[in-house]
Amino acid sequence: MFGRVALGLVAAAAVALALSGAGAFGNFTSSVTVNNSIHSGTFQLEALPTGTPTVSGPLIGDANPTGQPVQSLSASAEPTVVGQGNTLSYSLVNASPGDTYTYQFTVYDVGTLQGELDTISYSPGQSTGTLEQNMTVEVEEQVNGVWTPIHTTTASGAAGVPENAAGYYTFYLDYAFGPAFLQPTQLVDGQSTYTGDENSATFRVVFAFNASAPNSAENASAYPTLSVNGAVTP
Helix, strand or coil: CHHHHHHHHHHHHHHHHHHHHHHHHHHCCCCCCCCCCCCCCCCCEEEEEEEEEEEECCCCCCCCHHHCCEEEEEECCCCCCCCCCCCEEEEEECCCCCCEEEEEEEEEECCCCCEEEEEEEEECCCECCCCHHHEEEEEEEEECCEEEECECCCCCCCCCCCEECCCCEEEECCECCECEEECECCEECCEECCCCCCCCEEEEEEEEECCCCCHHHCCCCECCEEEEEEEECC
16 A cells, blocks of 8 residues: 555656646747838928019119119929928119119928928128128018018117128027918919918018119129028927
8 A cells, every 4th residue: 555655646746747847838939020110291491482573762764674673583393302492583683773672482381290480591692893792681571461570680680670781691580479380381383272370471582772882883793592491390
């Protein structure tokens, strides 16, 4: 009887060892991959001419029509490179001392994300003679139907005080009610499909030619540039 009991215990121990060995298979591992594709939207500016450029002041007193100041404003196609806007071209021929030249343009966000316009950078570019030294430049934004001057940070850079066109300036859109906010807009043949309060921002650029400009400003050329700068908003 004693021997049978002992054999039974040994058999039970053997079974226990076998079950422990089966549990070792839990050490094997596996994984599965989940691929993600995430694409951000764009904040893309485009400028279009608004209205017709105008001239005021004592026009050139020349009977020949070709002696009168001539202005034109045109825009390239919608931008195709993300982050870069298109190009707006303003041309003035036969500028006359004492005259003031004005043109307007409207900026849209043709991307997919909302954003804001913060600054406008002005650069005199290349020039000959003293044309730009004898001209002033001023930038205004149309706010609630009123042309509102934009200030710079120079000593004379208060809003409504024109700057000498031969310098470098940053015009700041930091009114009490904030910068110019823009919602995404689709343009079809130059017409916007969105008509909300933040549909676009319209600007006016004013060049004034000093009436007492010297002969060194005669038959001269200037190629200043303006860059409208903005960023996406959360």
